[in-house]
Amino acid sequence: MDFRLVRRLGHFLAVAEEGHFGRAAARLGISQPPLTAQIQALERELGVRLLERSGRGTRPTREGEALLPLARRLAENAAALEDLARELRAGRHAPVSLACVTSALFDYLPPLVRALQGARPDAAIAVRELDTADAVEALRRGEVDLALLRLDRERHPIRLRPLGTDVLVVALPLGHALLDAPDPLPLALLADAPMLVLPRAISPAYSDAMVAACRDAGFAPRAAREVGSAMAQLGFVAAGLGVALVSAGMARLRPPGVAFRALAGPIHAVGVALAWNGERESEAVQLALAHADRLFPMPAVGEPGASP
Template identity: 45%
Template sequence: MFLAVAEEQHFARAAKRLGMSQPPLTMQIQILERSLGLKLFDRSRRGTVLSAAGAAILPAVRRFAAQAEQLEAVIREVVAGQSAVLHIGAINSAMLDTVPPLLEALRSSHPQLSVFVKEIDSADAVPGLEAGAFDLAFARLEGEVADGIATMPLAEDRLAVAMPTQHALAGLPRIRLKSLDGEHLVMSSRQVSPVYFDMLVSVCRANGFSPRIFHEVRSLTSQLAYVSCGQGLALVPASMRKLAPPNVAIRPLKERVTVVTAAAVWSERRYHPIVEAAVAWLQVAHRKVHT
């Protein structure tokens, strides 16, 4: 009711949207205001607008409403007999290549499975699993990331350099990492993937220089976009060459540096039969690719 009035900015329109008469809606908002000890709306003849307090709580209420809608969807699935539900959080690249074949296999063996997929940043994977928002996540993570959280690398790639085609280094078949000393670099943000960021910085320092970070961005495709706009060079997986625009060249490093581009991540503290089935399928698929 609060959201309807906030979005319609009119009690009569909000009541119509909610399929109810206006007096009960007005009464419920007044009860809400009294229970919170806050004035949520400023009313006038011209309409209704959020007060400062109402505007402050609106984002949290919207998040709460979205979670309630998701819960209702799960309940509807369970009531309909589709009790197998899997919540997946995945970075964009995994949504394109890793998740679809997994879901095809799972739905083949579990016809009643309902799946909810949400795009996330790598940094969201562990908190989301710990909070129970996801049952399974796909992110750029490796090693021990948190107590009770398991990771399984699924895809690795050699590190390469993305640069404008006119750059002096673009004419070389391979780039020595030390050659990037002093260059403006576009890096994947540490906030998005701390492990990945720290690994790249460590590799640079091991080769005699500290990276000069000009921009921090949220995805590999954003790195290519910034390079395309002449905003610096970027360290990216070599496979990104298939997504590079015509004015961006991608050259492998002389040093062999391998990075995890996708890993499955799940909580070992929460048993979920579909997660077990998913991990087993991923292990078999990963072995087939590497044999």
């Protein structure tokens, strides 16, 4: 777009609407000679005379009248373009990209996305399902703006805002003998059960919490198989290939062929946090944090889940 042409069309519109060069110049905040020069330059560029003077002021010529509607649309589009560019520079209306671990897809993702959509209806929101390790790397590389993940502490430049606490439950295939065991289930009863586990690289903090809980119960977990995702854990459990320790949020999926039992304790898992790159903070990040404060208020000191 030739912005000089658009600017000159705006000058032409001002004179046509005011019917007077002096009043148009005052409206535009310029003196009359530069305004006259701009109109003359526009007439030379278009090859037609646009305005004519009369005893009662200035009015468009026949050619000027024909050009007025298009000139107005161009001026409006140019103004809208400048407004959008200003919004984008401020971080508003830019697309928002969000990574999310599987176990946060139902409890945390929906209310946060709905809040962002309500606050920024013109901004596209893209969601990618990633494990914690991949989400951290996506934040580092600037591929996503925000992430819902399981991380127990900040790792520069990744910043965290905890959203909630979580506990581990055991996923058992239907018909498993432990379904007749006491409820909640003592974790020590899983000592000989083949476990379906996630590779530690996917979510180190979550994996370490699970292993530590088993050791506290007096055994080391016997990994029957490593699987690539929390959903795969449930699928393999349903197939009777083992049992799995998963977050309580996964139980809300109610997959067929899988039963869930609470664990005695309870046994706390690494909770979900809203993460962002502290070196890439944007208006979208600030907006998400404000909504997180409203949707997932931090517990007061002394309450369960509060920081010491």
